[in-house]
Amino acid sequence: MKNNTKALVRAFLPIFVFFLIVCLLIISIPSVLQEWNTDHRVLLGGNEVLFIVTAASYWLQVRSLRNPNPHVFVRMVYSSLLVKMLVCCVAALLYGYRNHAVNRNGIIGCFILYIIYTFLEVKILMQLTKRLPKNA
Numbered sequence: 001m002k003n004n005t006k007a008l009v010r011a012f013l014p015i016f017v018f019f020l021i022v023c024l025l026i027i028s029i030p031s032v033l034q035e036w037n038t039d040h041r042v043l044l045g046g047n048e049v050l051f052i053v054t055a056a057s058y059w060l061q062v063r064s065l066r067n068p069n070p071h072v073f074v075r076m077v078y079s080s081l082l083v084k085m086l087v088c089c090v091a092a093l094l095y096g097y098r099n100h101a102v103n104r105n106g107i108i109g110c111f112i113l114y115i116i117y118t119f120l121e122v123k124i125l126m127q128l129t130k131r132l133p134k135n136a
């Protein structure tokens with residue numbers, strides 16, 4: 001069980017590394033982002049929210065992998081995609097409600113980050129389904 005947990009944590013590492021790289025890029029090049037009319041604070045906040053939601057959905061999906069019924073895993077993947085999209089939409093609406101001057105480029109950048117996080121998560125989980133024993 002302990003080795004299995006290490007494998008699951010190690011499998012999440014690419015998402016964590018992507019989060020750190022994006023944070024460092026956003027922090028290191030705010031002047032370039034400003035030239036593109038993109039608010040670096042919007043991207044940074046969106047990256048943090050997406051990482052937290054991705055980590056939570058990864059944890060739930062890993063738990064569903066342990067269920068012998070394969071339909072549970074498929075339902076969890078679809079549910080997490082919808083929940084992440086809903087969280088992104090709510091965050092964008094709250095941002096638009098609080099700030100009258102909405103930074104569209106920042107919101108578009110956050111949705112691009114959403115696509116990348118979702119791709120990484122699904123790719124990692126599909127690899128885990130092939131590697132993990134059926135009743136782990």
